[in-house]
Amino acid sequence: MTTKKKPKVYITRKLPDAVETRMRELFDAELNIDDAPRSKAELIAAVQNADVLVPTVTDRIDATVIEEAGPQLKLIASFSNGTDHIDVEAAARKGITVTNTPNVLTEDTADMTMALILAVPRRLGEGARVLTDQPGEWAGWSPTWMLGRRIHGKRIGIVGMGRIGTAVARRAKAFGLSIHYHNRKRVNPATEDELEATYWESLDQMLARVDIVSINCPSTPATFHLLSARRLALLQPTAYLVNTARGDVIDEAALIKSLREGKLAGAGLDVFENEPAVNPKLVKLANEGKVVLLPHMSSATIEGRIDMGDKVIINIRTFIDGHRPPNRVLPGR
Numbered sequence: 001m002t003t004k005k006k007p008k009v010y011i012t013r014k015l016p017d018a019v020e021t022r023m024r025e026l027f028d029a030e031l032n033i034d035d036a037p038r039s040k041a042e043l044i045a046a047v048q049n050a051d052v053l054v055p056t057v058t059d060r061i062d063a064t065v066i067e068e069a070g071p072q073l074k075l076i077a078s079f080s081n082g083t084d085h086i087d088v089e090a091a092a093r094k095g096i097t098v099t100n101t102p103n104v105l106t107e108d109t110a111d112m113t114m115a116l117i118l119a120v121p122r123r124l125g126e127g128a129r130v131l132t133d134q135p136g137e138w139a140g141w142s143p144t145w146m147l148g149r150r151i152h153g154k155r156i157g158i159v160g161m162g163r164i165g166t167a168v169a170r171r172a173k174a175f176g177l178s179i180h181y182h183n184r185k186r187v188n189p190a191t192e193d194e195l196e197a198t199y200w201e202s203l204d205q206m207l208a209r210v211d212i213v214s215i216n217c218p219s220t221p222a223t224f225h226l227l228s229a230r231r232l233a234l235l236q237p238t239a240y241l242v243n244t245a246r247g248d249v250i251d252e253a254a255l256i257k258s259l260r261e262g263k264l265a266g267a268g269l270d271v272f273e274n275e276p277a278v279n280p281k282l283v284k285l286a287n288e289g290k291v292v293l294l295p296h297m298s299s300a301t302i303e304g305r306i307d308m309g310d311k312v313i314i315n316i317r318t319f320i321d322g323h324r325p326p327n328r329v330l331p332g333r
């Protein structure tokens with residue numbers, strides 16, 4: 001009997017212990033125990049050696065990395081929902097399959113989106129800071145102090161009504177918001193009915209009419225700076241903007257300008273254009289109470305990360321067994 005050689009799997013970041021243990025059982029796995037982000041040179045060395053690369057959103061697997069891949073590299077099994085960090089077209093040209101980990105982080109991301117939708121108008125961050133930054137300084141309840149804006153009864157405009165956008169809509173409806181959405185295509189009538197959702201073919205028209213905008217579309221060339229300076233100017237000065245998708249969907253410099261000029265009431269951001277660098281002007285706006293900033297943690301739950309690991313393992317095993325992996329990402333998606 002011949003034992004099949006285990007595939008060499010290179011994992012770029014530290015994963016939950018349970019996932020790493022399983023990977024070591026199943027594969028010839030190279031782990032990243034100290035979790036230091038890999039340099040481009042390290043990624044190139046990895047693709048020249050490994051059969052499977054498991055990157056995350058912090059690794060830029062661009063055309064130059066893919067061009068350097070050896071003939072043995074046949075699969076990039078990303079530990080992520082988004083795949084904007086991978087040049088999927090370049091991979092396809094080289095005959096490399098790309099997979100991701102959809103579905104398992106939908107609800108977690110929608111929870112955090114809802115948390116930001118609540119936190120910004122209701123001044124949650126500012127309120128919490130009163131008690132911790134100046135202990136003992138709180139003078140007590142007052143009828144006119146720390147007033148935010150009501151959420152119930154307002155309109156939310158969801159940009160991107162995929163899995164996460166729909167999960168946000170369900171939560172928003174439960175909080176008494178009326179649901180408006182813009183998407184490349186209309187969602188099915190049953191979902192629209194359930195959510196009592198209004199579809200806007202024109203993003204511009206929707207933006208001008210809603211109180212809270214939630215960005216839930218992927219980052220693609222078509223959505224780069226979708227919220228441009230021109231579109232941001234369409235928002236009402238009382239509107240709030242929340243982004244848990246990708247930083248580059250919003251023109252961040254234009255957003256900062258709008259916020260500083262009072263053309264927008266506030267923003268809640270979990271993602272940034274130049275992550276992990278955060279524009280100091282945003283930090284200043286956060287200190288002034290106009291924005292709530294989170295360090296890209298919308299999908300960060302223990303359960304979610306283990307589920308993502310399971311998906312990566314299933315994708316690798318299915319592929320190695322010669323079948324089409326369940327979460328294949330096609331170019332131009």
Ligand SMILES: O=CC(=O)O
Nearest residue numbers: 057080081082299
């Ligand atoms: O942002 C996180 C992901 O795409 O998995």
